[in-house]
Amino acid sequence: MANFLDTTVNELVENFEILGDWEERFAYLIELGKKLPSLDESEMVEDNRVHGCQAAVWLKMLPASDSTFDIHADSDAFIVKGLIAVLLMIYNGKTAEQILTDDGTETFAKLGLDRHLSPTRRNGLHSMLSRIKALAAESVVQTV
Amino acid sequence: MNPRAETATFAKRDESVDWAALRDDFPILRETVNGHPLVYLDNAASSQKPHQVIDAVRRYYEHDNANVHRGIHELSNRATEAYEGARQRVADYLNAGSREEIIFTRGTTEGLNLVANTWALDNLRKGDTILLTEMEHHSNLVPWQILANRIGAKLDFIEVTGDDGQLDLQWLDEQLARARLLSLTHISNTMGTVNPVAEICARARAAGVVTVVDAAQSAGHALVDVQGIDCDFLTFSGHKTCGPTGIGVLYGRRELLDAMPPYQGGGEMILKVGYHDSTFNVAPHKFEAGTPNVAGAVGLHAALDYLDAIGREAIFEHDQRLAKQACERLAEIDGIRIFGPAEGRSGLVSFVLPDAHALDLATMADQKGVALRAGHHCNQPLLAKLGVAATARASFYFYNTEAEVDRFIEVLHGVRKLFV
Numbered sequence: 184m185a186n187f188l189d190t191t192v193n194e195l196v197e198n199f200e201i202l203g204d205w206e207e208r209f210a211y212l213i214e215l216g217k218k219l220p221s222l223d224e225s226e227m228v229e230d231n232r233v234h235g236c237q238a239a240v241w242l243k244m245l246p247a248s249d250s251t252f253d254i255h256a257d258s259d260a261f262i263v264k265g266l267i268a269v270l271l272m273i274y275n276g277k278t279a280e281q282i283l284t285d286d287g288t289e290t291f292a293k294l295g296l297d298r299h300l301s302p303t304r305r306n307g308l309h310s311m312l313s314r315i316k317a318l319a320a321e322s323v324v325q326t327v
Numbered sequence: 328m329n330p331r332a333e334t335a336t337f338a339k340r341d342e343s344v345d346w347a348a349l350r351d352d353f354p355i356l357r358e359t360v361n362g363h364p365l366v367y368l369d370n371a372a373s374s375q376k377p378h379q380v381i382d383a384v385r386r387y388y389e390h391d392n393a394n395v396h397r398g399i400h401e402l403s404n405r406a407t408e409a410y411e412g413a414r415q416r417v418a419d420y421l422n423a424g425s426r427e428e429i430i431f432t433r434g435t436t437e438g439l440n441l442v443a444n445t446w447a448l449d450n451l452r453k454g455d456t457i458l459l460t461e462m463e464h465h466s467n468l469v470p471w472q473i474l475a476n477r478i479g480a481k482l483d484f485i486e487v488t489g490d491d492g493q494l495d496l497q498w499l500d501e502q503l504a505r506a507r508l509l510s511l512t513h514i515s516n517t518m519g520t521v522n523p524v525a526e527i528c529a530r531a532r533a534a535g536v537v538t539v540v541d542a543a544q545s546a547g548h549a550l551v552d553v554q555g556i557d558c559d560f561l562t563f564s565g566h567k568t569c570g571p572t573g574i575g576v577l578y579g580r581r582e583l584l585d586a587m588p589p590y591q592g593g594g595e596m597i598l599k600v601g602y603h604d605s606t607f608n609v610a611p612h613k614f615e616a617g618t619p620n621v622a623g624a625v626g627l628h629a630a631l632d633y634l635d636a637i638g639r640e641a642i643f644e645h646d647q648r649l650a651k652q653a654c655e656r657l658a659e660i661d662g663i664r665i666f667g668p669a670e671g672r673s674g675l676v677s678f679v680l681p682d683a684h685a686l687d688l689a690t691m692a693d694q695k696g697v698a699l700r701a702g703h704h705c706n707q708p709l710l711a712k713l714g715v716a717a718t719a720r721a722s723f724y725f726y727n728t729e730a731e732v733d734r735f736i737e738v739l740h741g742v743r744k745l746f747v
Contacts (some may be wrong), residue, residue, distance in 0.1 A: 205361065205694050210745050213687070237702035238686040239716050259716055260684035261746060262691075306686065 190215075192272050196293045208295070209262065216264030219271075222257035233314050236307025238263045244318045251276050252322075254315065258307070266308045269294065274315055282319040287312055344641050350726050352377035352633075363696030366731045366738075371516050371544060371675050371722035372700055373566045376630070380569055383629035384622050394618055396595060406621050413624035414611070417576050420631045421561065422552040427581060430611040431619055434575035435543040436466040438562025439510070441577055441614060442539055443470040445587045446560075450537075451507055453479035458506035458536070460485040460494055460522075461712060462515045465705040467541045471510065485511070487709060492518025492667045499527065503534035513551070514544035517706040517718070519650065519667040519675045521545075528558045537583070543567055546576075547634060548674060548724070549643040553578050565623060570630035574623030577614075584610035591616040642725045646674025649723040649732050656736045660743075666718060675722035677704070680739075683746040685719035691742040697735050 190198075202208050222231075222241055233240040238260035245253045254275045256267045273290050274282050291297040299308050350356050355375050358365045367375060387409060393402035395410045411426070418426040432438045451457070457471050461484045475482055483502055486495040492515055503509065509531045513524050528538045539560040542551050547568030553561050560583075565574035579587075589596055589607050593616030598606045607613045634642065653676050657663055662681030680688060685701035692699050700720045703710050710718065721735055 206691075209691060209694065213745050236686075237689075237717055238684055260686040262687045263684075306690065 190272065192290055195269065195272060196290070199294050209265075212265030212269075213261045214265075215268040216258075216261040216266075219257070219264045219268050220255075222255055226255070227257065233307060233310050235310030236263060238307065240267075240307045240311060242267075242311055242314050244315065246322060247276075251278050252282065252319065256311065263307055266296070266299065266306060267311065269296070270308070270311055270315065279319040279323045283316060283323070344637060344645070344725075346645060346725060347728060349377075349637065350728075352379065353726055354378055354381070356726060360696040360698070361694050366697040366727075366734050368721040368723065368727065368731070368735060369698045369700050370724040370727070371567070371704075371720065373572070374547060374569050374724055375726065376569055376571070376626075377633055379633050380571065380626045380629045384571060384626040387622050387625040392622070395621055396612075409625050409628075410619065410621045413628035416628045416631055420551075420635070421546075421576075421578055422554050423578050424554065424581060427610055428553075428578055428584065430577040430579060430584075430614045431624055432562070432575040432577050433573055433620070434564035434566065435541060435562045436470075436564075436575075438560075438575055438577035439467050439539065439541065440470045441590050442510075442560050442562075442579075443474045445590050445614070446537065446579075446583060447471075447474055447508055448478070449588050451478055451480050455480045455508075456483050456506045457481070458483050458485065458502055458509040460511045461487040462492065462494070462518060462520065462706065462709050463510070463512055464516055464541065464543070465707070466543075467510055467512060467539075468708070487518075487712065490664065490666050490713060491669065492520040494520070494522060496527070499530060500534065503531055503536050506531075506534075506536050508537045508539070510539035510541065512541040512544065514542075514548070514673045515667070516544050516675070517666065517677055517704045517709060517720070519672040519677070521549075521668075521671055521673050524558065525556045528556055532557060544673065544675075547630075547642075548639070548646055550639045559583055565627040565630065568627070568630055569633055571620075571623045571626035574620045574627050576627075579610070581610070584614075587614075589613045589616070593617045595619070637725060643674070645725050646723050647672065649727055649729065650674045650676050652729060652732045653721055653723075653735065656732070657739075664715075666713070674724065675720060677718040677720040679715055679718050680743065683743055685717040687746060688719050688739065688742055691745065692735070692738050695738045695741070697738050699735075 199208055202211055226243060227241045231241040231243050233242050238258050240258045240263060242256040247253055254271055258264050273287050288297060299306055353375050391402060391405040391409055393406045395407040414429045415426045417429045423429060432441060457475060457480055459471060459482060471482060488495050514521050524540050531538045538558040540556060540558045542561050542563040545551050546563035559580045561578040563576055566572040596608050596613045596616040598608050650672055654665060657665055657678055664679040666677040689699045689701035702717050704720060
């Protein structure tokens with residue numbers, strides 16, 4: 184996971200700018216997806232399942248000792264894994280407050296992926312984002 | 328039957344239509360998507376509309392629009408004539424005995440829910456069995472689940488044999504002996520199987536089982552003759568038959584419709600209303616509460632005229648030819664899993680690639696202007712049974728061309744390179 188997260192959001196945005204056309208950007212997204220570590224089969228259970236996608240998506244958030252979260256997610260589709268990778272770059276290792284105050288739209292707009300955030304797109308990005316926020320919000324409620 | 332003679336007939340009928348010229352009737356086919364010419368291969372989900380249909384709807388709103396039935400004025404008469412004329416057109420299209428057997432609905436889903444909430448709710452009792460098949464669209468499964476839970480009925484299923492998408496009919500008579508109602512699809516939206524509905528309905532009739540046919544995938548693509556099939560109910564959607572969205576049809580056998588309770592309550596469906604009691608109108612009006620979708624019916628009328636001007640046998644042969652071409656090209660891919668029958672498939676093909684997920688393929692194909700469908704096709708239990716999470720599906724119609732099939736295959740090979 185550590186190597187994978189060496190790419191920052193800013194580097195990602197730069198890389199996307201260098202890549203001119205859509206096909207190259209998608210190819211890059213697919214490569215990111217391929218690098219995303221897989222979840223263990225025992226973690227691919229209904230409790231971790233995120234619905235609202237034409238592909239299968241699983242997502243888990245574990246609280247770390249410094250009140251940040253480790254997010255683990257997986258999908259059976261590479262483009263969805265690529266979108267997960269982008270989400271992790273934005274939200275992994277962040278606190279609940281940080282997660283709840285960043286809706287991701289700025290980053291996705293910079294990447295030209297904002298239209299993929301729409302709830303009408305069935306790629307699951309919107310549902311994953313909602314799940315991340317809901318789990319973060321839940322932890323805030325619990326600690327209050 | 329001599330197969331060579333059959334092929335000769337096929338070629339003659341298919342070649343007698345100028346398929347490429349028909350494309351000019353569809354304004355939307357001139358769209359570009361992501362900078363590429365649109366290749367629309369999602370016809371099993373919804374068909375595109377020729378300008379004849381769009382013009383008919385526009386003409387109706389520009390010249391004839393008013394509320395139907397009780398009006399005395401000229402426009403109301405015109406609107407009523409247009410609406411009831413559409414009903415007669417549908418009756419002719421399905422070879423129904425009379426237009427009173429044609430109920431306008433929002434679509435196939437409402438047609439199935441109507442039967443579940445009227446005939447079935449009125450006639451089925453606790454412990455009765457509703458027979459379905461394992462290849463039904465959710466719209467021909469969930470209404471029966473809801474009803475079964477409500478009245479304590481049971482569901483039974485005619486099994487699908489496997490990837491070839493055939494119904495296992497060896498236990499049919501035993502299953503029918505236990506059932507009171509059978510509801511099944513004419514053509515599978517996931518497998519492309521054309522079910523022998525006339526044979527199955529005949530066996531159901533012999534067993535005293537009432538039959539419902541889901542013709543969503545067949546009505547716009549093939550001859551559908553309710554007297555030939557000899558079913559009790561049959562339903563389809565306008566939007567899959569070149570017609571508008573929001574209009575559909577339920578055919579019901581006259582004697583069943585007459586004995587059935589109404590569906591929804593409101594205007595149009597009554598004869599006399601008091602504060603505590605009402606007398607209901609006769610079929611089909613007692614099933615059409617409220618102001619109907621007149622413009623939709625007008626558009627559907629134009630769509631059925633359009634399809635019959637081409638010829639539904641020719642359309643079916645054309646769709647089959649494109650699906651066969653696609654299947655042959657797909658079969659060249661190592662490790663691909665193609666669903667549906669090897670012979671006699673309708674105009675669609677579902678498949679799973681060895682390397683790319685259906686969603687990956689459909690997303691990337693969209694970037695190239697090719698519209699495919701990816702997912703469970705509202706057929707989750709069947710895909711679960713076959714051990715598949717999602718398939719990609721290309722579904723063809725008469726305005727699709729061989730060149731578009733080639734383009735789809737070319738795009739598919741291009742996309743696969745990204746995933747290997």
